[in-house]
Amino acid sequence: MSRFEIGDRVTVREATTLFHHRTQAYTRGRTGVVVEHRPEWLIPEHEAWQLEDGRVEPFYVVRFHQRDLWPDYxxxxxxxxxxxxxxxxxxxxxxxTQ
Known part of the structure; x- marks a missing residue:
């Protein structure tokens, strides 16, 4: 079951990690809108370290206004x-959350 629905406003966590991740730094701390659900996939950090524990999580396509990402846009x-x-x-x- 998906935690977010299309149209929900979401904020990308302002987190850091020493491991592989697929979350671009320029989106962290920024708010956008969910515009599409994507299939569940292996948790990227687990996939990078070949942790084949079967844990998956939903992915979403999030739309950001470019001026919200880059103030000088x-x-x-x-x-x-x-x-x-x-x-x-x-x-x-x-x-x-942090």
């Missing part, structure tokens, strides 16, 4: 970026 205000984010990196907007 000079493009159009309506320009967006979409990226996949694993559920473990997301919190409901306004409920950010």
């Amino acid at each position: 000079t493009g159009l205000e309506l320009d967006t970026l979409e990226t996949e984010v694993a559920e473990g990196w997301l919190d409901p907007a306004g409920e950010v």
Whole structure:
């Protein structure tokens, strides 16, 4: 069962890790909107270390306004970026954990 629905506002955790991850640094601490559900997949950190424990998590496509990602962005205000984010990196907007 997915924790987030299409249209939910989510914030990417401002976390760091010494291990492999698929969450871009420029999205951390930023808020966007879920626009698509993706299939569950092995937890990226587990996959990188070949931990074949079968643990999976949902992924989401999250849309960000580029001006929210880069304050000095000079493009159009309506320009967006979409990226996949694993559920473990997301919190409901306004409920950010460290």
